Amino acid sequence: MDRLCKASRTAQIVVVSRHEDFGFDPSGSGTEWEIRRVQQIRDVERVVRACPPTAGVIDLQSDYSEAEFTQLEQALQYLHITWVAITSDTMLAHERVRRLIRDYCVDYVRMPFSMPDLLYSLRHAQGMASLHGTRAPESASRGTMIGECAAMRAMFRSLAKVAHNEAPVFISGESGTGKELAAQAIHDASSRRKGPFIAINCGAIPSHLVQSELFGYEKGAFTGANQRKVGWIEQAQGGTLFLDEIGDLPLESQVALLRFLQQGMITRLGGHQSIPLNLRIISATHVDLVVAQTDGRFRSDLFHRLCVLTLTIPALRERGEDILLLANAVLAEHGHEAHRRIRGFSACATQAMMQYAWPGNVRELINRVRRAIVMTDNRKITAEDLQLHGGAELPRKTLDAIREEAEREAIRTVMASHGFHVVPAARELNVSRVTLYRLMHKHNIRVESHAAVGE
Numbered sequence: 001m002d003r004l005c006k007a008s009r010t011a012q013i014v015v016v017s018r019h020e021d022f023g024f025d026p027s028g029s030g031t032e033w034e035i036r037r038v039q040q041i042r043d044v045e046r047v048v049r050a051c052p053p054t055a056g057v058i059d060l061q062s063d064y065s066e067a068e069f070t071q072l073e074q075a076l077q078y079l080h081i082t083w084v085a086i087t088s089d090t091m092l093a094h095e096r097v098r099r100l101i102r103d104y105c106v107d108y109v110r111m112p113f114s115m116p117d118l119l120y121s122l123r124h125a126q127g128m129a130s131l132h133g134t135r136a137p138e139s140a141s142r143g144t145m146i147g148e149c150a151a152m153r154a155m156f157r158s159l160a161k162v163a164h165n166e167a168p169v170f171i172s173g174e175s176g177t178g179k180e181l182a183a184q185a186i187h188d189a190s191s192r193r194k195g196p197f198i199a200i201n202c203g204a205i206p207s208h209l210v211q212s213e214l215f216g217y218e219k220g221a222f223t224g225a226n227q228r229k230v231g232w233i234e235q236a237q238g239g240t241l242f243l244d245e246i247g248d249l250p251l252e253s254q255v256a257l258l259r260f261l262q263q264g265m266i267t268r269l270g271g272h273q274s275i276p277l278n279l280r281i282i283s284a285t286h287v288d289l290v291v292a293q294t295d296g297r298f299r300s301d302l303f304h305r306l307c308v309l310t311l312t313i314p315a316l317r318e319r320g321e322d323i324l325l326l327a328n329a330v331l332a333e334h335g336h337e338a339h340r341r342i343r344g345f346s347a348c349a350t351q352a353m354m355q356y357a358w359p360g361n362v363r364e365l366i367n368r369v370r371r372a373i374v375m376t377d378n379r380k381i382t383a384e385d386l387q388l389h390g391g392a393e394l395p396r397k398t399l400d401a402i403r404e405e406a407e408r409e410a411i412r413t414v415m416a417s418h419g420f421h422v423v424p425a426a427r428e429l430n431v432s433r434v435t436l437y438r439l440m441h442k443h444n445i446r447v448e449s450h451a452a453v454g455e
């Protein structure tokens with residue numbers, strides 16, 4: 001204990017409280033702590049992220065809104081800060097307060113507390129925090145992506161793993177879920193981070209221009225080619241090429257891309273020289289590539305080359321309270337665009353956001369909140385400001401329906417990752433081949449056009 005206490009003498013201590021003076025005063029205690037005070041809950045995470053391993057005091061004597069609790073929870077999860085709470089018997093009656101203390105604090109004191117007791121706990125917490133050394137927080141690889149729900153945390157863990165590998169990554173997810181942001185985060189966490197990150201939307205390039213845009217051309221390659229053009233693939237040399245909406249790539253370009261993936265070289269249109277390239281491909285689409293293969297719109301061999309590693313971004317409606325976290329983050333970032341100070345979201349807005357199906361995912365949420373910030377005349381943003389009154393509500397699903405959906409999705413993903421070969425897929429899913437055939441039949445997953453026939 002003594003050695004741990006010594007480590008704490010010149011440390012920073014984060015103090016989170018709405019009040020300047022709430023009874024915490026370490027002066028005269030012999031410590032040389034530098035105190036970093038944070039009053040606004042929305043600022044806690046930003047401060048905590050930048051802190052070295054240290055201890056923190058969190059003042060839980062006053063009540064917080066649900067959204068603030070969610071923000072607090074997010075900030076308290078950073079492992080390199082070890083927290084001690086100050087609370088009261090009244091506040092301990094709240095389940096959410098008890099949960100915060102139980103899950104994230106090493107100790108707590110009740111009002112009225114004695115300063116020596118608090119200092120003792122704090123020194124202990126600081127000593128525990130120092131054991132983390134300078135290790136980056138768990139979430140360092142998430143880039144600018146916000147998310148604390150189980151599905152997003154699992155995605156961040158996968159993201160960190162794929163970032164440290166060189167193989168192509170395929171990102172699936174509905175439109176606006178953050179696929180490009182995830183691709184950027186993979187690049188930033190990878191050994192190629194100093195190289196370029198080139199993002200192109202294959203669906204936005206007219207089909208007759210895709211080849212020349214991707215591979216470039218030499219002067220005189222076709223009418224109008226007045227000078228040499230270096231294509232997107234070549235521009236990504238040494239870095240990462242993100243091919244969004246890969247499902248929209250014309251078949252002819254799919255062949256050329258496959259050739260590049262196999263040989264690691266390209267030839268500009270009209271050129272004779274093969275140019276060796278070293279880059280990583282990340283691709284994404286919101287269309288179902290399994291169906292696209294079945295329909296003959298997407299080449300299976302290219303699919304397997306691109307989908308060595310896969311990352312699935314959950315739809316916003318599956319992220320629970322992350323919806324409010326994101327809404328608050330947008331408000332914190334764009335609140336200054338309002339013509340008067342906005343004090344958060346009303347209860348009806350919160351409820352409406354949690355019940356809405358968010359077909360446009362995070363992009364839609366950002367747009368709705370930004371529009372509400374500019375248009376509202378209210379102190380708190382309402383469901384009406386968000387234009388979510390009487391909107392498309394999330395259909396309530398039964399547990400059975402959710403299980404069925406998860407089962408179908410798991411089988412489809414594993415089958416696709418094994419090139420529709422039933423035996424290895426059954427092995428990975430830990431079921432017999434017969435069971436897998438039965439489940440595929442139940443979920444109408446067909447393999448006739450793929451390799452599994454005759455297995």
Ligand SMILES: Nc1ncnc2c1ncn2[C@@H]1O[C@H](COP(=O)(O)OP(=O)(O)OP(=O)(O)O)[C@@H](O)[C@H]1O
Binds near residue numbers: 174179181362363366
């Ligand atoms: N987890 C997140 N945290 C913060 N912002 C996010 C998050 N996910 C997405 N965004 C923001 O939402 C918007 C849409 O994200 P992005 O363009 O990455 O989605 P996408 O899935 O690639 O969309 P599309 O399918 O249309 O190409 C961007 O402004 C992005 O910054």
